[in-house]
Amino acid sequence: MSYDICGICERFYPKDGKDYCPDCRDKDQNEFNILRDYVKQNYNAKVFEASNATGIPINTIMRFVRERRIHLTGGDSGSITFRDK
Ligand SMILES: [Zn+2]
Numbered sequence: 001m002s003y004d005i006c007g008i009c010e011r012f013y014p015k016d017g018k019d020y021c022p023d024c025r026d027k028d029q030n031e032f033n034i035l036r037d038y039v040k041q042n043y044n045a046k047v048f049e050a051s052n053a054t055g056i057p058i059n060t061i062m063r064f065v066r067e068r069r070i071h072l073t074g075g076d077s078g079s080i081t082f083r084d085k
Contacts, residue, residue, distance in 0.1 A: 008063075031056045032064065036082055044079040047072065 003012045006021035008028065013021035020028060031054075038054050039045050051058045061080070064070045072078040 028060075031060055032069065035061065035064070035070070035080070039080050039082060046077060046079055048077075050080055 002015045004015045005011070006013055006024055007019045008024040009021060011021055018025060034054050035050060035056055038050055042049070042053070045053075047058060047061050050056070051061055061070070062076075065072055069083070071081045071083060073081050
């Protein structure tokens, strides 16, 4: 069996074609859903506002940006936009 290193927690996990280990994938999806719900109810929320309100670390939100799952209108301190609304 071959292994990959998780891009979030940097632990080894059995290679399955995904970027993150199963634990981080669950947590990641959960945080993504929380963020999406928050932004739905707080249109034009900024990264620090969303982070403060949801408890999701700014690093995680910026990772969503790097992975192009969300978009920031107006740069790093801009408003969060979801692609799938
Ligand atoms: Zn992990």
